[in-house]
Amino acid sequence: MRYWIMVLSVIDYRKSIASLWIYIISLTFALLTITAEIMASEAENSNAVHYGAYLARIGNCMGCHTTKGGQPFAGGRRLSTSFGVFITPNITPDKETGIGLWNQQDFWQALHQGRSRDGRLLYPAFPYTEYTKVARQDADAIFAYLQSLPPVSQTNPSHDIFFPYNSESLLAVWRALYFKEGVYEPERSKSAAWNRGAYLAQGLGHCSACHTTRNALGASQNETLTGGQIMGMNWYAPSLFSHLEAGSGNWEIDEIVALLTTGITKRAVTSGPMATVVRQSLQYLSQEDALALATYLKSLTENDTSSVPGVHFLVTTGSFRKHLELGEKIYQEYCQACHGADGKGTPGTYPALDGNRGVVMDSPLNVIRSVLNGGYPPTTAGNSRPYGMPPFQQILRNEEVALVVSYIRNAWGNRASLVRALDVDRSKGGDD
Numbered sequence: 001m002r003y004w005i006m007v008l009s010v011i012d013y014r015k016s017i018a019s020l021w022i023y024i025i026s027l028t029f030a031l032l033t034i035t036a037e038i039m040a041s042e043a044e045n046s047n048a049v050h051y052g053a054y055l056a057r058i059g060n061c062m063g064c065h066t067t068k069g070g071q072p073f074a075g076g077r078r079l080s081t082s083f084g085v086f087i088t089p090n091i092t093p094d095k096e097t098g099i100g101l102w103n104q105q106d107f108w109q110a111l112h113q114g115r116s117r118d119g120r121l122l123y124p125a126f127p128y129t130e131y132t133k134v135a136r137q138d139a140d141a142i143f144a145y146l147q148s149l150p151p152v153s154q155t156n157p158s159h160d161i162f163f164p165y166n167s168e169s170l171l172a173v174w175r176a177l178y179f180k181e182g183v184y185e186p187e188r189s190k191s192a193a194w195n196r197g198a199y200l201a202q203g204l205g206h207c208s209a210c211h212t213t214r215n216a217l218g219a220s221q222n223e224t225l226t227g228g229q230i231m232g233m234n235w236y237a238p239s240l241f242s243h244l245e246a247g248s249g250n251w252e253i254d255e256i257v258a259l260l261t262t263g264i265t266k267r268a269v270t271s272g273p274m275a276t277v278v279r280q281s282l283q284y285l286s287q288e289d290a291l292a293l294a295t296y297l298k299s300l301t302e303n304d305t306s307s308v309p310g311v312h313f314l315v316t317t318g319s320f321r322k323h324l325e326l327g328e329k330i331y332q333e334y335c336q337a338c339h340g341a342d343g344k345g346t347p348g349t350y351p352a353l354d355g356n357r358g359v360v361m362d363s364p365l366n367v368i369r370s371v372l373n374g375g376y377p378p379t380t381a382g383n384s385r386p387y388g389m390p391p392f393q394q395i396l397r398n399e400e401v402a403l404v405v406s407y408i409r410n411a412w413g414n415r416a417s418l419v420r421a422l423d424v425d426r427s428k429g430g431d432d
């Protein structure tokens with residue numbers, strides 16, 4: 001365009017008819033070039049919006065920033081933690097109640113440094129401790145997408161955080177200790193797919209927000225993804241490093257992809273918060289990104305020497321056998337119709353319990369919760385009307401739940417610790 005402006009500025013169209021013509025032709029070209037440039041920048045912006053929408057899915061921004069039945073991204077969702085209740089803010093482009101006055105730089109500062117537009121330090125209930133790994137270009141695309149949404153005027157209540165966690169100086173200390181700012185750095189020795197998978201898992205996917213042990217201050221420990229109880233939720237997010245938990249080293253890549261994008265495979269099913277992650281976020285992974293994430297997850301168990309457990313102990317004592325026999329009766333009455341006498345279930349419909357790593361995992365928390373709450377595998381494009389499991393909370397007493405869970409942990413090829421009524425009682429309550 002500059003070229004045409006230059007041409008126009010040197011022509012004196014009053015001089016002759018010819019120069020007038022040249023002037024008119026140049027003007028036409030100038031206008032055409034301007035139009036083309038505007039169209040190109042609009043196309044670029046619409047590409048960014050499109051890609052930003054995809055990235056926002058992978059980051060599951062909507063999952064936290066939307067209440068049940070509420071306006072998407074308008075916030076207001078309550079997140080209970082041991083430090084109090086956080087209420088998610090409105091991130092639609094409304095100028096008064098949302099982020100309508102924000103620019104790209106403000107948004108980058110929030111996602112990358114955990115600082116609001118006015119400089120306030122943000123609480124890590126917003127997983128910026130992971131999002132800090134997101135590249136600038138991707139952050140800009142997410143911002144372009146959020147700004148393209150219809151603004152929603154909605155003021156949300158403020159957080160209700162317990163003393164002393166409500167102090168900004170304590171938060172500053174916390175950040176100094178536990179928050180490391182920085183975009184993901186690719187590992188040169190690894191493939192492009194592995195690096196893409198690591199980028200997604202460690203950054204936008206924020207897997208470690210759940211799959212990590214936390215200390216008393218809610219900070220993740222040095223080793224991430226090694227499993228832990230989720231903050232404020234009565235669920236255990238298993239280790240992605242261990243074959244005994246959710247490690248997938250001995251799975252085929254295709255099966256890992258299927259688990260991530262459909263939530264159910266012949267040997268596993270995602271439940272509770274993980275089913276939500278698949279439903280709201282991972283099912284939308286592109287084929288390429290799903291492969292990349294699976295490649296990364298598969299590599300995590302490389303150094304794991306634990307193998308699928310053999311028989312830990314011989315079932316000899318009478319009381320032990322009695323316990324399991326009682327559990328088996330309950331199983332036959334309430335569970336067998338779906339999960340089968342052989343515990344093999346029906347592939348793609350009712351998960352197998354035999355050989356299911358989730359069932360024999362050290363922590364019995366999730367198995368107990370599955371029995372108490374029932375549930376559905378996530379509804380996904382590949383599994384649009386999933387078969388569900390009824391909740392048994394009102395049907396079985398704590399002792400009975402303990403018996404049947406002990407049974408499925410020790411029936412067929414399964415071997416794991418027994419469960420007590422007390423464990424069942426402790427597993428009740430908490431958010432899903």
Ligand code: HEC
Nearest residue numbers: 059060061064086087088089110116117122123125126127
């Ligand atoms: C696990 C829940 C959770 C997820 C997932 C999440 N957020 Fe948030 N977000 C929060 C909470 C809680 C806050 C409030 C933090 C505070 O006030 O200190 C917040 C704050 C923010 C803020 C700052 C708003 C302000 O007014 O200062 C922005 C911007 C934001 N989130 C954008 C996003 C984007 C973009 C994504 C997806 C990539 C996302 N969030 C995903 C929970 C979440």
Ligand code: HEC
Nearest residue numbers: 205206207210235236237238246268269270271273274358
């Ligand atoms: C909101 C918390 C949360 C987030 C975020 C989360 N997970 Fe999970 N995940 C869980 C819980 C709880 C379980 C155990 C229940 C289950 O097995 O489905 C689980 C289980 C799993 C399993 C084993 C599933 C099975 O049944 O064998 C895999 C694999 C997994 N997660 C991978 C991931 C990856 C990869 C990410 C990041 C892209 C991620 N998770 C993010 C909570 C979470």
Ligand code: HEC
Nearest residue numbers: 269270271334335338350358367370375376377387388389
């Ligand atoms: C009507 C069929 C049905 C009945 C009856 C049933 N289940 Fe289920 N079960 C399912 C389905 C479907 C799922 C997957 C649910 C999900 O993804 O949340 C499931 C999931 C489970 C899981 C979680 C497995 C995993 O990998 O996370 C356990 C454990 C379980 N059932 C045990 C039982 C026990 C014990 C009983 C009897 C007390 C029982 N089920 C009765 C259909 C059933």
